Amino acid sequence: MNPASRALFRLFRANETRVHELNYLFWECTTRCNLCCRHCGSDCKDCSGEKDMPFEDFLKAFDTIPADKRPHPFTVVITGGEPLLRPDLPEIGKELRRRGVGWSIVSNGWLYDEEMHRRLMAAQMGALTISLDGLEEDHDWMRGCEGSFARAINAIAIAARHPRLNFDVVTCVNQRNLPHLQEIYDQLKTLGVKQWRIFTIIPIGRALDHPEPGVRADNLYLTDAQFVQLMDFIAARRTAGGIMNTTFSCEGYLGPYECKVRQTPYFCHAGINIASVLIDGTICACPNIDRQHFGQGNIYTDNLWEVWNTRFQPFRHRQWARQGICKDCKVFKDCLGNGMHNWHAVGDRQGANGDKVPQAMPGDTLSLINCHYNKIIRHQTGDLSNR
């Protein structure tokens, strides 16, 4: 980006932050899940200890947002766990539509068959995201369940045939599926997919059970060289154009790859346009943010709209992030300390596998657990200091 565009973008971001219009609300409606994904940031289970949140509870919180303060479009993203495990999902969708609100789900696709598709479309679902984490062997390995690839492909084929649905496929790239990205691209294109979004994995939730980069061939996290390889792949795909749009997720500031791997410059919208209602009622932003540390309130004790308007300061004023390696970082003004989900309270307590457990407890310190920019610069220059 040239200096003038960068300056303009910073102004735009500052204004968006000042206005902080809420237009995207996640609802973690269940933490039950029918798969057992290795990278799950929530550590969801089929026998989750948490009860599903009653829709009435969510609706009561949602209705604190005055109708004339809801911009158009406004989207409720229903997530989990696996939201399709909730039998009342079509009724939920219909009720949201009655309020003039768009709704969408994020699913592993296992339960998404023709009948489910018909019921959800009848409830005017506006958008759908299905996860596909590789070709058959790698996807089933990652999802911890044989047959999950076939089910996901079936779901993708059904959804891709429906032109009214805003549909995309997301892939978490790891050391196993990285060499097969072109094959995944070809398969999705053949199925008629128009949007492919790519993520990487950070050590939170169940992904903590895996060791640090370079230790095992099947590691979930990319090395610096592999991350740059991923950036090059996406940049090349975007330059080649074509009917399927390949894009890197919002997850971090990318320095030299900004605007090459996604359409708009990096901007973490958490707490600026995005809020969430989590399974226990916690009010936060994206569900993979450290909810214990950054939770802003609870729908069972607070008014959601009031919380949105009067709290969320750590999301909107990011000077606190000037600590650790971000303290003297020369690109801080563009990055602001990376996406909020990259900060976790890391204690010195040991998890079951000897890994650190990211939970906010007295005495824990907040740590940045991933810097995308430094990965790129380290690989390109060998410079470890970022000064």
Ligand code: SF4
């Ligand atoms: S050190 Fe990394 S995360 Fe922190 S501000 Fe700089 S580029 Fe962003």
Ligand code: SF4
């Ligand atoms: S917290 Fe992470 S996922 Fe959410 S908007 Fe920010 S960068 Fe994106």
